[in-house]
Structures are given as structure tokens and as C-alpha cells.
Amino acid sequence: MILDELAAYASFRVAEAKKKIAADEMERKARSLPKGDFRFEHALCNTGVSFICEVKRASPSKGLIAEDFPYVEIAREYEQAGADCVSVLTEPKWFLGSDEIFKEIRAAITLPMIRKDFTVDAYQIYEAKCMGADAVLLICALLPTETIREYLKICDDLGLTALVETHDENEIRSALKAGARVIGVNNRNLKNFTVDFSNAANLREQIPTNVIFVAESGVKEPQDVGVLAEIGADAVLIGEALMRAEDKTERLAEFKQAAAQGREKAAEQVQTSDAQSQASDGGKA
Numbered sequence: 001m002i003l004d005e006l007a008a009y010a011s012f013r014v015a016e017a018k019k020k021i022a023a024d025e026m027e028r029k030a031r032s033l034p035k036g037d038f039r040f041e042h043a044l045c046n047t048g049v050s051f052i053c054e055v056k057r058a059s060p061s062k063g064l065i066a067e068d069f070p071y072v073e074i075a076r077e078y079e080q081a082g083a084d085c086v087s088v089l090t091e092p093k094w095f096l097g098s099d100e101i102f103k104e105i106r107a108a109i110t111l112p113m114i115r116k117d118f119t120v121d122a123y124q125i126y127e128a129k130c131m132g133a134d135a136v137l138l139i140c141a142l143l144p145t146e147t148i149r150e151y152l153k154i155c156d157d158l159g160l161t162a163l164v165e166t167h168d169e170n171e172i173r174s175a176l177k178a179g180a181r182v183i184g185v186n187n188r189n190l191k192n193f194t195v196d197f198s199n200a201a202n203l204r205e206q207i208p209t210n211v212i213f214v215a216e217s218g219v220k221e222p223q224d225v226g227v228l229a230e231i232g233a234d235a236v237l238i239g240e241a242l243m244r245a246e247d248k249t250e251r252l253a254e255f256k257q258a259a260a261q262g263r264e265k266a267a268e269q270v271q272t273s274d275a276q277s278q279a280s281d282g283g284k285a
């Protein structure tokens with residue numbers, strides 16, 4: 001299974017990295033930096049739908065997505081086009097990312113950034129902090145509840161946001177039990193890479209409204225964003241559709257417009273159902 005391979009390779013990378021910078025040294029470095037202010041999660045709390053735009057060169061399911069990959073320019077364009085946060089893959093083998101790419105983008109933009117990798121060791125959280133990340137990804141399918149809780153505590157100490165990624169009800173339960181404040185529901189099943197775009201919508205109810213809800217993966221068209229806005233996604237995470245767009249600025253504007261329309265639709269539905277329940281209350285009186 002590819003997820004197991006990704007995790008095993010992540011463990012290997014961590015072991016190699018520890019030979020260069022030992023675990024206690026990496027931790028000391030990270031903890032000596034000014035504590036973060038959780039600006040990644042704050043950026044997801046706008047009244048509208050927030051956009052996390054991803055810099056993604058390739059993926060195990062799609063192969064090479066961006067032949068031409070001027071990653072700094074892409075991130076700058078996201079920032080100028082009104083993205084709320086930027087996601088950068090650092091996994092080298094299947095996603096063709098790197099820590100260097102992350103660091104170069106970090107130096108070029110001011111938006112909050114998430115270091116997207118397969119976190120299997122606390123070392124990677126300290127590494128992310130040292131790279132200037134504002135957030136890390138914790139994938140529930142890879143981590144037991146207790147470990148998620150432990151990693152969340154490290155993130156809290158460092159002032160980093162943890163995006164806790166889930167794919168089903170059990171994983172959401174685990175994320176909540178661990179104390180996640182930001183939960184992503186992935187429409188893509190990382191075990192077989194099938195995309196079920198209704199997954200986020202189906203699981204929406206399982207996530208309390210005081211937890212930030214991020215819908216991840218599979219957005220192709222503006223109408224998809226509209227649907228996610230309608231079900232009350234606080235944020236959407238979009239990679240491929242933006243990477244493939246010739247004009248990313250225009251594409252993001254279309255997505256944003258669809259999000260606003262989706263939110264309006266949801267508000268109208270609330271009004272209609274309020275009016276209906278008032279009318280039926282009136283009938284009863």
C-alpha cells in the first residue's frame with residue numbers, strides 16, 4: 001500500500017536527517033525560536049471560505065502535474081491572488097517536493113504556510129518550525145490517538161497549527177479525542193487514491209462547529225467549491241486544479257466567487273427553514 005511506503009520512506013528520511021542534525025539539537029533549535037502565533041488557523045477563521053492553495057509538482061496518483069515548476073512565482077501568484085494560506089509539499093520521492101523549495105517560498109511570501117509531509121516522528125515538527133512553517137500536517141491514518149495528542153502538544157508549545165487529516169468517522173473521532181482544533185477531511189483515500197468528492201459533505205456533521213473544518217482534495221471546478229461552501233467548510237485545500245490552471249489568478253477568483261455564492265445559498269436555506277418553522281409554530285399557537 002502506497003501510504004505505508006510513504007510512511008516508511010518518511011521514517012528513513014528522518015533517520016538520515018538525524019545523522020546530520022541530532023534529534024535533541026533539532027528540538028533545541030526549534031524551541032529557541034520565537035513562539036508562533038497560530039496565524040495559520042487564524043487565517044482560516046474569516047467569515048467567508050478560506051483558501052489554502054497548494055504548490056504541488058507531482059503526486060503518486062497523478063504522476064507529474066507541473067512540468068514547468070517555477071514554485072516561487074507560483075506561491076507569489078497565490079499570495080497576490082488572495083490566497084489565505086499556502087501549502088507546500090516537501091515529500092521528495094512521490095511528490096517531488098523538498099525542504100529547499102519550502103524555504104525558498106518562505107523567504108518570498110508572507111502568507112501563513114503549511115509544511116505538507118508525512119509526519120511519523122516529532123523530529124519533523126521541529127524541522128518544520130526551523131524551516132519557518134506556521135503549520136504541519138498530521139495524518140490520522142498514520143498515527144494513533146495518543147501520538148496525535150503528543151504531537152499537538154509539541155505544536156502548541158511551538159505556536160504551530162496542526163492540520164489533522166481524516167478520511168472517515170473513526171479518524172474524526174480520534175482527531176477530536178486527541179484535541180485537534182483544525183480537522184481536514186480528505187476526499188481522497190490515501191490508501192487507494194480514489195476520490196469521493198462527497199466524503200467531506202457526508203462527514204461534515206461529525207465535526208463540531210467550534211473546530212475548523214477544512215475540505216481537502218478533488219476540487220476541479222468552481223461548482224465544487226460552491227458545494228463545499230454550502231455545507232459549511234471553513235476552508236478548502238486545492239492543489240492540482242490551481243497547478244494546472246494557465247491563469248491561476250483568474251481561477252482562484254472563480255473559486256472565490258463560487259464560494260461566496262455557496263455561502264449565500266446556505267444562508268438562504270437557513271432563512272427559509274426558519275420561516276417555515278415559524279409558520280408551523282404559528283399554526284400550532
Ligand SMILES: O=P(O)(O)OC[C@@H](O)[C@@H](O)c1c[nH]c2ccccc12
Pocket residue numbers: 054056116117165186216217218219237238239240241
Ligand atoms: O490536488 P488536490 O486534489 O486539490 O489535493 C490537494 C491536497 O488536498 C492533497 O495534496 C493532499 C491532501 N492530503 C494530503 C496528504 C499528503 C499529500 C497530499 C495531500
